Amino acid sequence: MGINDDYENGDNLINDNDNNDANQKNKKKKEEEEEAALSVERMFESQPVPSWRNQLTVRAFVVSFVLSILFTFIVMKLNLTTGIIPSLNVSAGLLGFFFVKVWTKFLDSSGLLKQPFTRQENTVIQTCVVASSGIAFSGGFGSYLFGMSERIAKATSDTTDFKNPSLGWIIGFLFVVSFLGLFSVVPLRKIMIIDFKLTYPSGTATAHLINSFHTPEGAKLAKKQVRELGKFFSFSFLWGLFQWFYTAGDDCGFASFxxxxxxxYKERFYFDFSATYVGVGMICPYIVNISVLLGGILSWGLMWPLIDNKKGDWFPANLSSTSMHGLQGYKVFIAIAMILGDGLYNFGKVLGKTLSGLYKQLSEKNRLPVADVASPTELELSFDDQRRTQLFLKDQIPAWFAVVGYW
Structure with a gap:
């Protein structure tokens, strides 16, 4: 009886082990199937990835040029009115996909299509549009660039220190400002993206968006989005045209109701019926809208009237409204102090978090692996990560080119 019991226990143990192995295999197979279903790169695995030279197509640059002009007008309008520039990556990627898709569909129907539209070409368009329109904001066209001119200098004070705008030095200045970050980041791109796997929210969101556009379901959704974009664009244009008929000059009509x-109204509290503010308010986070509202109430409703009552005591009473020695000087320098303080705080916050994250990742890399912590399969990269790493390292900008450009 004892021998039979031992045999039965041994058989049961073997059966349990077989069942566990089978369960683990089924579980692993199920996880692989789920990963394959959620994998983005597997959907595009059959599509060859063109080299970076083939991604720079004529149609991409033509569409980028047209959209860059449109987005530059939008950025300048926002820069000179609200002062808040929301992220335009989604709009640039969407419109770039729509226009090139229409282009390629027409050529395909006529049998003249030689190169299909790829995700990489869509990214080139989006990058060119955002970079071009970004120069309109970061270049200082709505702030300091024309503020250095003789006209503005004479209007604010009796200074002879000014710099009149000239196309030659502006192009050189924007070239240096725009490419400085690129040349400085190129040598570090592999370390930041591959080695440390730092997350870039705006770029990651745009990448997911462009990937979704190039799927059948995403293409249908993009058509609906472009249709809605055209609908509200037409509404905004017609509303602006309607307001124009009731505007006889500055601070008149629906723009200053x-x-x-x-x-x-004398303290600059009025209602502007421009659809621009509605659109920016919908795009920006609620905390930004609340901050702008509270800032307007505290500054124009409390601070400036209180300082203006000190006219003749804190500053001469016979100064013009644009003089930097009067109320305008308080506005400018208080605003500059707040911008510098907020910028310094955020710089220290981002720098501290970055250094903390790098130190944490370095310490984890130097730590010896423990068998109980993670299995070898968990430490392996997914198919998406492997393919993206391979494509990322495929075409590299030479380090010497970045160093020469930086110097």
Whole structure:
């Protein structure tokens, strides 16, 4: 009886082990199937990835040029009105996909299509549009660039220190400002993206968006999005045209409607019916809208009236409204102090988090692996990560080119 019991226990143990192995295999197979279903790169595995030279097509540059002009007008409008520039990556990627898709569809129907539209070409368009329109904001066209001119200098003070705008030095200045970051980041791109796997929210979101566009379901969704974009664009244009007929000059019509009374109107509290503010408010996070509202109430409703009452005490009473020795000087220098303080705080915050993250990743890399912590399969890269790493390292900008450009 004892021998039979031992045999039965041994058989049961073997059966349990076989069942566990089978369960683990089924579980692993199921996980692989789920990973394959969620894998983005497997959907594009059959499509060859063109080299970076083939991604720079004529149609990409033509569409980028047209969209860059459109987005530059939008950025300048926002820069001179709200002062808040939301991220335009999604719009640039969407419109770039739509226009080139229409282009390629027409050529394909006529039998003249030689190169299909790829995700990489879509990224080239989006990058060119965002970079070009970004120069309109970061180049200082709505702030310091024309503020250095003789006209503005004479209007604010009796100074002879000015710099009149000239196309030659502006192009050189923008070239240096725009390419400085590129040349400095190129030698570090592999370390930051491959080695440390730092996350870039804006770039990651745009990449997911472009990937979704080039799937059948994403293409249908992009058509709906472009249709809605055209609908509200037409509404905004017609509303602006309607307001134009009721505008006889500055601070007139629906752009300066005294909804809170004439006393508040003198303190710059009025309602602007421009659709621009509605659109920017919908795009920006709610905390930004609340901050702008509270800032407007505290500054124009409290600070400037209180400082203006000190006219003749804190500053001469006979100064013009644009003089930097009067109320305008308080506005400018208080605003500059707040911008510098906020910028310094965020710089220290980002730098501290970056150094902390790098130190944490370095310490984890130097730590010896433990068998109980993770299995070898968990430490392996997914198919998406392997393919993206391979494509990322495929075409590299030479380090010497970046160093020469930086110097």
């Amino acid at each position: 005294p909804s809170l009374g004439l006393k508040a």
